[in-house]
Structure formats: C-alpha cells, structure tokens
Amino acid sequence: MAALLLEAGAMFAVIALAASVAQRVGQSVIPFYVVAGMLVSPAVAGRFDLPALQNQEFIELLAELGIVFLLFFLGLEFSLDRLLESSGEIGKAGTLDLLINFPVGVVVGLALGWSVLEAFVLAGIVYISSSAVITKSLIDLGWIANDEAQPMLGTLVYEDLFIAFYLAVLSAVLIDSGDFVDILLDVAVAMGFLLVLVAAVYLGTEYFEAYLDVDTEELFVIRAVAVTVLVAGVALAIGVSEAVAAFFIGMGFSSTDHLHDLERRLIPLRDVFAAVFFFWIGLNTDPAVFGDLAVVAVLAALVVVTTPTKVVSGFFGGRIYGLDDRRNLRVGLGMVTRGEFSLIISSLAAGAEGSVVLSETIPAVAVGYVLVMSILGTVLMQYAGSFERFVVDREPSEPTAD
Amino acid sequence: MTVYESDLPGVGKKFEIELGDDERLVVVIHNTGKREVFRRTGDEDSVKLFELTDQLSRQVGSILEGAYFQPVTTQETETMLDENTLLEWVKVVDGSDVAGRTLEDVDFRNRTGATVVAIQREDEETESNPGPETRIRAGDTLIVLGARDACQTVESMVSATDEADLETLEERDPDSRDDA
Numbered sequence: 001m002a003a004l005l006l007e008a009g010a011m012f013a014v015i016a017l018a019a020s021v022a023q024r025v026g027q028s029v030i031p032f033y034v035v036a037g038m039l040v041s042p043a044v045a046g047r048f049d050l051p052a053l054q055n056q057e058f059i060e061l062l063a064e065l066g067i068v069f070l071l072f073f074l075g076l077e078f079s080l081d082r083l084l085e086s087s088g089e090i091g092k093a094g095t096l097d098l099l100i101n102f103p104v105g106v107v108v109g110l111a112l113g114w115s116v117l118e119a120f121v122l123a124g125i126v127y128i129s130s131s132a133v134i135t136k137s138l139i140d141l142g143w144i145a146n147d148e149a150q151p152m153l154g155t156l157v158y159e160d161l162f163i164a165f166y167l168a169v170l171s172a173v174l175i176d177s178g179d180f181v182d183i184l185l186d187v188a189v190a191m192g193f194l195l196v197l198v199a200a201v202y203l204g205t206e207y208f209e210a211y212l213d214v215d216t217e218e219l220f221v222i223r224a225v226a227v228t229v230l231v232a233g234v235a236l237a238i239g240v241s242e243a244v245a246a247f248f249i250g251m252g253f254s255s256t257d258h259l260h261d262l263e264r265r266l267i268p269l270r271d272v273f274a275a276v277f278f279f280w281i282g283l284n285t286d287p288a289v290f291g292d293l294a295v296v297a298v299l300a301a302l303v304v305v306t307t308p309t310k311v312v313s314g315f316f317g318g319r320i321y322g323l324d325d326r327r328n329l330r331v332g333l334g335m336v337t338r339g340e341f342s343l344i345i346s347s348l349a350a351g352a353e354g355s356v357v358l359s360e361t362i363p364a365v366a367v368g369y370v371l372v373m374s375i376l377g378t379v380l381m382q383y384a385g386s387f388e389r390f391v392v393d394r395e396p397s398e399p400t401a402d
Numbered sequence: 403m404t405v406y407e408s409d410l411p412g413v414g415k416k417f418e419i420e421l422g423d424d425e426r427l428v429v430v431i432h433n434t435g436k437r438e439v440f441r442r443t444g445d446e447d448s449v450k451l452f453e454l455t456d457q458l459s460r461q462v463g464s465i466l467e468g469a470y471f472q473p474v475t476t477q478e479t480e481t482m483l484d485e486n487t488l489l490e491w492v493k494v495v496d497g498s499d500v501a502g503r504t505l506e507d508v509d510f511r512n513r514t515g516a517t518v519v520a521i522q523r524e525d526e527e528t529e530s531n532p533g534p535e536t537r538i539r540a541g542d543t544l545i546v547l548g549a550r551d552a553c554q555t556v557e558s559m560v561s562a563t564d565e566a567d568l569e570t571l572e573e574r575d576p577d578s579r580d581d582a
Contacts, residue, residue, distance in 0.1 A: 077411045135412045144413060145428040145440035145448035157411045263433045324445065 004058065011053055014040050015275050028133040028378050030278050030339050031371045037282020044287060055283050059276065064242070066277030067344055068232045069270040071243040074131070074160050075250020076262060093151050093317035094158025097335070100313040102127040104306060112298060117173065118357045121349045124170065125366050126306045128163050130339025131156045132274075133374055137334070137381045148327040151318050152334050163341050164247045167348070168194055171241035174352035190240045197231075197248040209256040221265050224253075243344060274340070281343050281367060284350075289364035298361070299368045307376065310335045325391045330384050337377025342370050418442075483547075489519075490553045492560050494542045499562045501542075506534035514555040516548025 018036035022029040038044055045052035053059075105126040109119025134156060138144045143152075172190040173183055200207075211227065214220050228249050235245030253262055289295050314332030315325075323331070346366030349358045380387070406418040414432040421427055421441075428440040428448050435456030440448035454462060464470060482488060494501055500508050511517050520530045522543040529536065538544070546556050 074412075131412055139413065139432075139438075142438075142440065142448060142450050144410065144430055145416065145438070145442065145450070149410060149416075150408065153411045153413070260433065264435065267434065 004056070007053060007056060008058065011059065011276070011279065015279050019275070028136065028374050030130070030133060031374045033275055033278035034282040034367060034371060037279040038285050038287050041283045041286070053283060059280050059283065062273055062276040063280035065229065066273035066275070067243050068229060068246040069266070069273050070340055071247040072228050072250040073270055075247040076254050076259060077157070078161065078251045078254055089321055090154040090158050093155050093320045096317055096320070097155050097159065097313045098127065098162060101306065101309050104309050108301060108305060114357055115355070118355065118362065121170065121345060121358065121362055124163065124166050124345045125342040125369065126302055126338070128159050128338065128341040129156060129310065129335045130337045130341070130374060131160060133337045133339045133378065134334055137378055141381060143330065146327070147323050148318065148330045148334070151321040151323070151331050155314070155317055155335065164244050167241040167345070168244045170345070171348055172239065174348060174354060186239055189238065193235065193238065193240045194244065194248065197245065201248055201252040204252065205255050208252045209258070212253070212256065212258045217265065220261065224262060224266060225269070241348070278343065281347065285364065285367045290368060295361060295364050295368070298365050299372070302365070302369055303372050307336055326388045329388055329391050333380040333384050333387060336373060336380055338370055338373040342366055486549050488548065488550055488553050490546045492544045492546055492557050494538055494540055494544065494560055496540045497563045498540060498560055500538050500560050501540040502537065504535055504537050505532060508538065510556055514548065514552045514559070516546050516552035516556050518544050519547045520545040
C-alpha cells in the first residue's frame with residue numbers, strides 16, 4: 001500500500017512539474033505530459049537505472065477515467081437544439097474539413113501497404129484536431145473575441161461529433177477480430193446501445209434534471225461521477241466505446257439547468273484524470289521506437305502531408321463563414337493542432353492487438369504525431385502574423401481591381 | 403443599440419455590442435464564470451481591455467447599472483432656484499488664483515454679479531454668509547448664488563491658475579455685470 005501511494009505521489013509530482021515547464025515556455029501541456037511519462041517510464045529512466053514508474057493498474061484506471069471525463073465534457077457542449085440551430089455553416093465547413101482530411105489519412109495508410117482497417121484508424125488520428133489545445137490557444141491569444149473563433153470552434157464541434165460515431169464503429173470493429181458477420185453483429189449491438197443512449201438524451205431531460213437536483217455540492221458531484229463512470233463501464237463491458245457512452249451522458253446533461261454547475265465542479269476532476277491519461281500514453285511509449293526508421297518515415301510523411309491539408313480546409317472553411325483571407329489563414333493555421341482524440345484513437349487500436357501495425361506502429365506514430373502537431377500547431381498560431389503577410393501583402397493590388 | 407450573441411462551444415458565450423463609429427465592445431463569458439472584455443474597431447483584431455472574475459463582474463455590472471448610486475447631475479453640483487438663477491458649488495483647487503485672497507479683494511459680486519453665500523471648509527463647519535474679510539483657501543468649496551452666466555464666470559475665475567487668465571476675465575467682467 002505504501003508503495004502504491006508513493007508511486008501515485010511521484011506520478012502527480014512529475015505531472016505537476018511537466019505542467020509548470022509547459023507554462024514557463026508558453027506551450028500546450030499535452031505534449032509535456034506525454035514526454036514526462038516517457039522520461040519516467042521503465043524504458044527510459046529504467047534503462048539508466050533511475051527509479052522508474054511502473055505501469056501500474058491504478059494508473060491505467062485513472063487514465064481511463066481521463067478519457068471518460070474528456071468525452072463527458074465534450075458531450076456537455078452539445079445541446080441538440082443549439083447544434084441544430086447553427087447547423088448550416090458548421091455543417092458546410094465541417095464537411096469540407098472531413099472530406100479533405102479524412103481521405104488523406106486513408107490514402108497515406110493504403111499507400112504504406114496497410115490494411116483498410118489500419119488505414120481507417122490512421123485517418124481518424126490525422127483527421128481530428130485538438131479541441132482542448134486549440135480552444136486554449138484561442139483564449140490565450142485573444143482570438144476568441146474575433147470572427148475567426150466561430151469557424152474554428154464550429155469545425156471542432158463537427159469533428160467531435162463525427163469522432164463520437166467513429167469511435168463507436170471503430171471499437172466495435174476492433175474488439176472483434178472474428179469474421180464479417182461477428183463484426184456486423186458487434187456494430188449492431190454498439191449502435192443499438194448508442195441509440196438507447198440517444199433516445200434517453202432526447203426524451204429524458206427531466207430525469208437528468210431531477211437526478212442532479214440535490215441539496216449538497218458533495219452529493220451533486222458524486223451522483224454525476226457515478227452515472228458517468230457506471231454507464232461508461234457498462235458500455236465497455238458489452239463492447240461499446242466507453243468514451244462514446246460518456247459523451248452521450250454529457251449530452252444528456254447539456255440541456256439541463258445543471259450544465260453550468262457541472263462544468264464548474266467537474267473541471268478539476270477532468271483536468272486531473274486527463275493529465276494522467278496523457279502521462280500514461282507517454283509511460284507506455286518507448287522512445288526507442290523513434291529510432292525505428294519506418295516509424296520516423298511514416299511520421300515525417302504524415303506531418304508533411306497533413307499540415308497543409310488542414311491549412312487548406314480551414315482556409316476555405318473560413319470563407320464559408322464569409323471572413324477575409326487574413327482571418328481564413330488564421331482558421332487554417334489554427335486547425336493544425338492534433339491532440340487528445342488522436343491519442344484516444346491510438347490507445348483503442350493498441351488495446352485491440354489485431355496486428356503489429358495496430359498494436360505497435362500506429363501507437364508509436366500517433367504519439368510522435370501528436371507531439372509534433374501540438375507544438376507545431378501552437379507555434380503556427382502564435383506566429384500567424386508572419387504568415388498573414390503572405391496573404392495581406394498581395395491584397396493592396398486587389399482593392400484597385402475592385 | 404444592437405447586441406449580437408453567439409455560442410462559443412467549449413468556451414462559453416460571446417456578446418458584441420455596437421458602440422457607434424464602427425466600434426464594438428466584445429464580452430466573452432466563459433463557462434468557468436470568467437468575463438473577458440475586448441474592444442474592436444472595424445476589421446481590426448480585438449484588443450483586450452480587462453478580465454474579471456464571476457463575482458467581481460456582477461459587482462461591476464450593478465455599479466454600471468446604477469443600482470448602487472444614481473448620478474443626478476443637477477442636484478449634485480447646482481440647484482435651480484428659477485429658470486435663470488442657480489445655487490452652484492465651486493471647488494477651489496490648489497494653485498487657483500483666488501486662493502489666499504479675501505472676498506473683498508476678489509470682489510465676485512461687482513465683477514460677475516454672483517454672490518458667495520457660503521463657504522464649505524475642509525474639516526471645518528460651513529461658513530454661511532461670509533464677510534468681505536473672509537479669506538478663500540485652496541480646498542474650499544464656494545456656494546455661489548447668481549445668474550447662470552454669472553456662476554459660470556465665477557467658475558472660470560476660480561479655476562484660473564495664473565494672473566493672465568484673471569486679467570482677461572476681468573476685461574470681460576463688465577458684460578457679465580450688465581447681464582446680472
């Protein structure tokens with residue numbers, strides 16, 4: 001017991017240190033959590049005979065809770081009514097983003113000689129921008145009050161909604177490596193379960209409302225955590241993505257009066273568990289894989305191919321919102337960051353252990369990819385002004401033409 | 403006034419208030435309760451003015467709303483006795499030309515037509531109906547009775563801070579006196 005508590009303490013100390021360093025250098029915390037996990041893993045610290053953190057079961061549990069709470073919060077942001085209200089522009093910009101970035105991942109995967117399933121996993125990883133990092137940068141840079149915030153947040157919403165269904169399908173396919181009929185059956189069970197959840201969300205607002213209508217803050221938090229974790233656990237037990245289940249529970253609460261209290265009271269929980277999740281990803285990654293030429297080549301190819309595609313899709317997504325080209329460029333540069341969901345997808349693939357590509361190559365590539373893209377994306381946003389000149393400098397000739 | 407409201411998924415809500423002259427006040431209310439206030443001119447980037455916590459912004463909000471204090475200008479600085487006669491409070495600032503001089507010396511009544519009917523002294527009781535030998539000090543508040551124009555001339559004299567200003571005022575004085 002003493003050893004366990006000591007390990008937990010050491011883990012949080014390392015995470016806190018990583019967060020402080022990230023803050024000091026003005027970067028997103030996610031890559032720093034991942035790298036911190038790598039550094040104290042048996043693969044690195046252990047190799048130098050330093051005290052290393054073992055991948056204990058309790059860390060995995062906390063990391064799992066991290067995924068659940070990340071998706072729960074995502075669901076909280078989705079009120080069905082609000083979503084339908086602004087579906088026009090979000091729908092167009094989001095579909096454009098999907099049609100450009102998702103197929104790119106599939107094509108790169110197939111070009112590497114991977115199976116359709118493996119390419120499908122890779123496509124998800126490169127498609128999904130990081131809501132957490134991008135939103136934080138938007139606030140830090142003050143863009144949140146500008147017009148470019150709308151297409152960026154709108155596209156993130158579309159991506160997140162897509163990824164919820166993507167995860168549902170992917171987990172059903174990955175968990176069963178049997179024949180086609182089995183897979184279909186699993187997808188059907190998953191969809192059936194999700195349909196029940198969606199129906200509950202749609203019809204059960206008053207039950208969600210009453211459930212959290214309690215007097216004490218303590219009971220409120222405990223009830224919210226209980227239903228979220230329990231439903232996620234049930235989902236996982238019957239072969240449905242726990243993340244997606246948590247997403248729908250969040251969605252169920254999004255149209256209640258408790259929305260604001262939930263966000264305020266559970267944010268600390270989410271932040272703690274999500275940090276452990278990113279740390280755990282690092283803990284399970286042996287940096288030696290980056291010495292593997294194949295992994296590095298795939299990684300480099302992905303960075304080179306998928307950075308411009310996001311800039312392009314973001315740029316034209318901004319045009320759909322009727323912004324000027326300077327802001328369109330910002331939308332494009334801002335969408336480059338990939339983060340938490342790419343890691344969630346890769347951890348799902350790693351857990352399935354279907355093939356070497358799924359269980360080893362893709363997780364390694366995903367970790368490297370998120371490290372590069374989260375830093376690259378944040379830097380691109382910080383120095384957007386330098387890139388804007390390319391667009392704006394040409395503009396003086398245009399007004400005379402007008 | 404037009405207020406534009408939009409959702410910021412994952413962040414909160416944004417309100418844009420038109421201020422005229424192509425300027426907008428942008429208020430971002432975060433889900434955490436934090437408020438950020440920006441100003442934006444035309445197509446420029448928003449400039450952040452300040453940010454407040456949830457509680458502080460409620461307080462500031464009710465101050466702006468006037469719940470704590472309603473300014474009533476006419477009662478605060480002047481009282482109308484009839485259409486053209488006012489009772490006005492005039493503060494004597496440091497360095498004012500009238501500071502250190504007696505009422506007789508400054509001679510408001512003959513120069514402007516307005517009368518100093520009382521002097522509020524800092525940390526002392528108000529001196530009502532001050533005599534001609536009463537000396538004006540910096541920090542005093544003169545309560546002046548007279549026509550609107552006359553009161554304004556007194557204000558200009560009291561706020562003048564070098565002799566030249568006082569001289570030019572003196573030249574204008576006869577007019578004021580005639581009006582009164």
